[in-house]
Amino acid sequence: MSITMSAPGADVLDPENDSRKNRAAARITGIGTAVSDHSYSQAELLDLCSITDARVRSVFLNSAIERRFLSLPPLAADGTLLTETQGELLDKHKRIALDMGARAVRAALDKVGLDIEDIDYLCCTTTTGFLTPGISAHLIREMGIPARTSRIDVVGMGCNAGLNALNATAGWAVANPGKVAVMLCTEACSAAYVIDGSMRTAVVNSLFGDGAAAIVLVADPSDTAYAPAAVPASPGGPRILGFASHLITEAIGAMRYDWDDEHGKFSFYLDPQVPYVVGANAEQVVDRLLDNAGLRRSDISHWLVHSGGKKVIDAVRVNLGLTRYDVRHTTGVLRDYGNLSSGSFLFSYERLLAEEVAQAGDYGVLMTMGPGSTIETALVQW
Template identity: 80%
Template sequence: MTFTTSLPGTAVLDLPDPAAKLTTGSARIAGVGTATTERSYSQLELLDLFHITDPKVRSVFLNSAIERRHLTIPPEAADGTRVPEAQGALLTKHKRVALDMGARAVKACLENSGIERSDIDYLCCVTTTGFLTPGISALLIREMGISAATSRVDVVGMGCNAGLNALNATAGWAVANPGKVAVMLCTEACSAAYVMDSTLRTAVVNSLFGDGAAAIALIADTPDTAYVTSGAPGGPPSAAGSPRILGFASHLITEAIDAMRYDWDDDQGKFSFYLDPQVPYVVGANAEQVVDRLLDGAGLRRSDIAHWLVHSGGKKVIDAVRINLGLTRHDVRHTTGVLRDYGNLSSSSFLFSYERLLKEQETRAGDYGVLMTMGPGSTIETALVQW
């Protein structure tokens, strides 16, 4: 008898009867938790706080489909302007804000899943909005009193798509260590990645991002809970609140590798994020092939998917993906709702949508869902789950 793989993250054992397969492990999402910074601002408040009067810049902010964002803005100077933040100050802010939000998101996740922090065996931390050595994972273990024996990894600098890149690795660890708890945290202090000037380039970025963190806990089936299936993708459905991760599919749009990038601005003396205006259309045009590849691997069609959780990358990005995949506005209601209430939360955005879906209590056992994130590379990442 030999091991084979029917879908990423699900190992199966060949048996004499070809109609029966024994699933020896698949990662399940046991819980989710989110956190933000304390203060949120409307787009109009931000324009006034930073004394932005340029009609073109104001139009970018006010036509973003974003109502409020949680941000940690610099203090006010004596003349009423905001104190400029050098790169060192931004990195200090990143450490403070990302760690605080991250700890609260992990706590919320553990409460949601009924797991104790002493149960955590693996911790994967994702961030794009700052650089730390040691990374967030080590700092969080010390901050929260998590066991020093916990295995850990930091995913840094991959961008808004990184949540699914990390989920792939975290699910793989869970499957390789059945019964043990793996936690993935995406913590993005986007307030620590801003450049304030009068250009439209920075206006697009500054109108979009917000501070947020989200964590999920994964546990894989142990051999004694394995089950026999008869051809159903990945095995029988799980409980309605605990979806299994069936597989992943990725697509790197190499011709647009510079369309989203975070590089050094000599004039400002800090890192600056660049977002090409054509990004929404490039992402939209490539969405079909990666989603269809994800579903083909499970013998599914788009019409079989009950729940779509797409990264809240921006109004134009969401519209481009929705139109190219033939989705309805209802299909992406959580994506647009997160954008409206929080802005783009980088790698943590899709988990805010996932949490909203669970609170809606519309999932049913057997339902399929597609998770999708997009970011620098340019990259589209997808995952297939089943409740």
């Protein structure tokens, strides 16, 4: 049986017998990114946080991260960082996430010559703060996006959420061919920190940075999901062919964002075994994604993996048999920005586009991982 991918959400499609073969596929047509105002080296952050513990300093300095964008608390009279209450952190999240998000959306639209008025659907994802109404409503009001715009907020899913949101956004685009869908990941990680000298917080505080990424999706009715690889892709980026997910239920508490009574605020926790758990499960979800399309790993030209941390990237790379060159964008984003949570993989995608190496017919795999513990994947084709 000949197998290929249909529209998002479908697993297997026989193009000879399935009338859905002419259904449009959503295409990523533009991308924009933004960060907060100030960046710091790891050594600068250690000094600003007055961290002298040799073990904690080692976590920071051996993270494969050179700089991160953060919005730190004001300094007290003695030069130490002031402690922010949970209310102050939520205010910070709203301010930074909206500012970065608006700039990323505008940049993505500018790349493809669209205006704010052209947006028909807006999907926003964030984990680093909570708002009701969500980011999408605030952006519509503050940016002047048409009030008729359909919207959805994906909140609390963590670093994997960008692909969960992409699945929903691509599905909407396919159901509304020719209309403009925008997906935004905006993570103010500066609003999700507990600053103390413990090893638990050191792992988190050494890793995350502020960042937002937005992409524009459109499904053209004439752009079918079933097309030979030799057919040149129209300008505008890759088609989204399908998704595959895997929830590692036995590791549901390995990555979590929950309430810390001692500090009176939410606190993120990362189990030291996370890289190995993710790595051990990477093969089965990627192979399922590719099997559904009749592909092998050797057919994939571009790998865009979430910049979850040095050990996570290495574990995924080794278990999937990838080269360091395959994950060059991932390691580059980690080096220059740290872990940007849900939007990290889009920063890598932007770097891939800047290289201008993707050719018509090339396949790519997008991969994110986060709380659950969850691995999300998507297959795209230029």
